[in-house]
Amino acid sequence: MSERAIRFTSATLATAGAAIACYLLYVRSTGGTLACVTGGCDTVQHSSYSELLGVPVAALGLAGFLGLLGAALVRGEVARLTQATLALAGFFFGVYLLYVQLLVIDAICQWCVASDLLTTAIAALALLRLRAGAVAAPLPPAPSRPYPQRRPNGSRGPSRKQRQQARTR
């Protein structure tokens, strides 16, 4: 998979993630009800884990996906490293939130799971991109050969006696 294809796929997935985060924030701000087939979306969204020091987790998710989108659109090593760092951090935090849903709140939010799956896919792509960037990068310069170099005809150059004779001339 070329780096160009990885970047395009990552940007598409990040856009989908941002759309999910926007939907969650919209429903939260209007006080509406989330579309939900798992039955636990509102339970999760109204739990104390839905905020992080007063900031909705959905807002953090939106910022994260926009960051991933930006990193996918930009070329270069900094963008590769940024995308990989953001995506892996999102993946680890997603695993924690999944643990909270399953074992603390005892409810599953399908939107959170979808967001986790997108983050996982972007993280895998970001690692592939990092690898692709490493292979494409120029190799370090070859080390210089040590002195003395053997001459093509096999001789080692003038002898000490020959050099002294040349100096006295």
Next chain:
Amino acid sequence: MQLTSARSRIPNSRYAVVLIAAAAVSIVLIVASQLGVRDGTKTASTATATSTSKAHAPSLFSGIPQQGTALGSANAPFTLVEYADLQCPYCARWSRDALPTVVANYVKTGKLRIVFNGMDFVGPDSRTALQTAIAAGREHHLWDVVHGLYAAQGTENTGWVTDELVSQIAAGVPGLDGSKLLAARSASWVESEVTRASAAAEAAGVHSTPSFQLGPTGGPFHIVRVDSLGPEGIAPAIDSALAG
């Protein structure tokens, strides 16, 4: 051979940097999340201690008639139905930030009656809390107990609705017998009321909390959307209804 090893070392160091940075960011996020939850629990336990120490102090509902799940005069022209889960932190915030103003401006003046329709969708503690509130309703103290439970709200489903907590809250409500309240929670009529409240929420199309319905006392009611959990969120709808 040297070139191959140099090539393989470079990506490995990049992976390590990325992994360490990502782990650091996620650890910060997880710690912040846990701190937020613990702060909520700490605030709740402080509130419990405060409410217990203020036993028999004049409550928010002093002088206001309570009848079952209703707060306010039965002759009030309008009724506000509050759909809430006692474990829902947003419901607790509404109770803390908006309810005192609504009570002072509309309920005490006889313009509005509020009916509590409890839900138990967050988990087992929601059910225990709701059973406690409904049992207190028969003693005409549902709103005192609901307010006390919100003030002492703990982390979801950690078993925070203990018998000790219920006894503490009851001790702060004049005329409410704590041991009688604890015994009444398991009565069959309480279970019937829990089922009825759940069916009422379903019929109203309520799936999130807090949700509100407003209308003339006796109905019909319509869902009210609130933009904020402060009094400014619900007041315009009440004012509009009262203005006719």
